[in-house]
Amino acid sequence: MNKYIQEAIEKLPDYSEKFTMKVDKVRLDLTTALNMNFTHDKDMNYSVAQKLSHCTRDSNGMEYKLVIYISSRAPVFTILCLIRMSKNEWSTPVIIDQQSESIRRMTENVSMALQNIGFRSIQGPVLYEYVSGVVTDMDGAPATVFDALFSELH
16 A cells, blocks of 8 residues: 555544535536536545545446545545446446446546546555554444545544
8 A cells, every 4th residue: 555545544534514515616626527417425424535426327228326435534536336236226336447438438537537626546456455453433344445535434
């Protein structure tokens, strides 16, 4: 794990209204830059991040949801991709690189737009690395980078 990620994990989460307003500004910036609508999930119960989501369909009619996690610990984000399984059910995250060209391109555009406004992307296998000495609040299990930066408290 690189030094930047370790330092971000060590920072305290920000539960302030100022952080919520910052994420809402990111939502507006993305909407303007990419001509896409995003919903803002402000709930931080057992979470150190807020989420922006965008639902779309690819050329085959498959429905996807891109979920952007924006950490309150540092200006970092990750993007997860879900596939609609039924009316009220989404899949577990799928590998973006294995999805249609339009979904891959959309994800890359979102990532670049976030990087252009000062955020750093954390994607791939590093998200599932365990963080030494860090456990989740909910069950005391060893925490991953994803847990520490985007999901559970520690």
